[in-house]
Amino acid sequence: MLNRRKTRPEPTKSGIVGLLAAAAGRSRHAALDDLAGLGLGIRIDQPGSLLRDYHIVSDYRGRPLLSAAVTAKGVQKPTSPAKQTHVTQRFYLQDAVFLAAVEGPRGLIxxxxxxxxxxxxxxxxxxxxxxPAQPLVLGRRTGSLEDVLRAEPWQVGKAVRERWGRRNGNAAHVDLPATLDDPAGDEVRDDVPVSFAPTKRTFTTRRIRHTYLAAPTGLTPDPAQPPATGGHDPFALLGW
Known part of the structure; x- marks a missing residue:
């Protein structure tokens, strides 16, 4: 039996909340209400590439594997029919750059x-x-999630920025995809953690909105090139 664990093109809210909980030293059984209640916006500065992680699991003693189901006493049940080997494929993003903004009470932030x-x-x-690579913290900002993500400079490396600049006349702004928490958003995601407890992992939903944000590139526009129109270039992040 093959188990596939996919990944989204940007960090989930459970991923960001989990990172913050770990940084704060919270156990897996700790309450998450304050962290789950934070507003979240993600900007994709560099999409990265997909990493496939292939696993084969078996019991070195030759015993059948246990299932994910547990008894009333919390003991794992054996697989039925008995299974000797479990194959999983897990997918991750590598060499990606994301800008995450969290919004909440000043003291908590x-x-x-x-x-x-x-x-x-x-x-x-x-x-x-x-x-994750450094820097992990760019500091605190004021304003809405969308305004903050729009104002923050493009976070890609120097080589990527300069290559893109040569192809785009060193335009002052680049259109970047973003997802924002929005009660009126048209997509529902089931990635808000209620509990990270190993035997009681539960999640609830949130609504999000997809958009593109014109972020500063940090480049000096080339006067010999016509001004950017502000339209969306689907190949911009690929450096084409």
């Missing part, structure tokens, strides 16, 4: 900023070996 700068537990996205 200040506490979380300090926690991410000096985390209590190692931080990861997706799995423990997928550690």
């Amino acid at each position: 200040t506490t979380l900023e300090s926690a991410v700068r000096q985390p209590a537990f190692p931080l990861a996205l997706g799995r423990r070996s997928c550690v």
Whole structure:
């Protein structure tokens, strides 16, 4: 039997909340109401590429594998029919750059900023070996999620920015895809964590809105090139 664990093109809310909870030193059984209640906006500055992680699981003692189901006493049930091998394919994003903005009470945001700068537990996205690169914190900002994500400079590396600039006349702005928490949004996602407890992982839903934001590139426009029209270039993030 093959088990596939897919990934989305941007971090989920459960991923961001999990990272913040780990930074703050919260256990898997800790309450998450305050973190789950934060507003979230994600901007995709660089989409990255897909990493396929192939696993084969078996019991070295030759015993049948246990199932995910548990008894009333919390003991895992054996697989039925008995299964000796379990194959999984897990997918992750690599070499991607995301800008995440969280919105909430000033005191909580200040506490979380300090926690991410000096985390209590190692931080990861997706799995423990997928550690996020620096910088993890750009600081606090004022304004709506959309305004903040629109104003923050493009976070890609120098080589990517310059290559894109040569093809686009060093345009002052680049259109980047973003998803924003929005009660009136047209998509529902089931990724708001209620509990991270290993035997009681539960989630609820939120509504999101998709958009494109014109972010500053940090480049000096080339006067020999016509001004950018502000239209969406679907190949911009690929450097074409």
